[in-house]
Amino acid sequence: MLDTLERGRMAPGKESGQERSAAGGLYVVAVFVSGIRMERECMRLYAQTHGEIHAAAILRSGRELLEQLRRGLHPQVIVLDGMLEGGVHSLMEEIRALHLDPEPALLLTAPAPGRTSAHPALQALGNCQILLKPYRMRDLFDQIYLLGAGADQYRLYRARNCCRRYLQRMHADPALSGCDYLEEMLVCALTAERPLPLVTLYQFVAQEFDTQEGSVAAAVARLSHKMQRQATPLYRDLCRRCGLEDEAVLPNGKLVRVLLELLRQESAW
DSSP states (O other): OTTOOOOSSOOOOTTOTTOBOTTSSBOEEEEEEOSOHHHHHHHHHHHHTOTTEEEEEEESOHHHHHHHHHTTOOOSEEEEETTOTTOSHHHHHHHHHTOOSSOOEEEEEEEOTTSOTTHHHHHTTOSSEEEEESOOHHHHHHHHHHHHHOHHHHHHHHHHHHHHHHHHHTTOOTTSHHHHHHHHHHHHHHHOSSOOOHHHHHHHHHHHTTSOHHHHHHHHHHHHHHHHHHTOHHHHHHHHHTTOOTTOOOOHHHHHHHHHHHHHHHHTO
16 A cells, blocks of 8 residues: 555554564553555654654545554554544544454644634544644644654653753764663663663663673763764753763763753653
């Protein structure tokens, strides 16, 4: 099918709760249905760079969706354009009539109130979530993850994404292993019940990635040196927060501490 993203196997449902993304967090299986070609293309491109959302299919119509569901496709979340040709009310009833177990969460995208007379009808559907247009792809994918993974995993997802945004702002090379190690150290420290020493974070990440503690420490140090050479405003600000000169290189411990403070502020952890 033209807009189907084949992944080589049937997408797991909610009961396969141990399915994990490359980043180590749980991923959510979603299907997108939109009659707007540009919207489908944006969804496809965004999904390719966000491993936490497995885009099992990106379809043009409700008919195609029902065909795929009857063939065994079982997503955790179905995203429907509220303005699909033929309407979404009967489509939702047909989806529910399939008695999928577990039942997928439904997320409708619809124009803001006042832009269409269809909005009151959408509100009356019940048992679904509504995301108003225009929306950012980031907001759409955040909502998908929340619906599919639950609030606890969503907090981890948000924390990881915040960490990645900070690294991007400091022009960190995502191909460096230090990026993955630092992200895992921060998530571990963020979710721990008590403050953890740096050596414990090294141990945890070394076990997760099947490597040596010294390799983790060295990779994060190389990452910090390379970010320092980029001289971004954020890296310089982190140095000042630690009482260092703008041109300094942040030691691993200070880098973890100051990024952890920012993550806690942004995620209200």
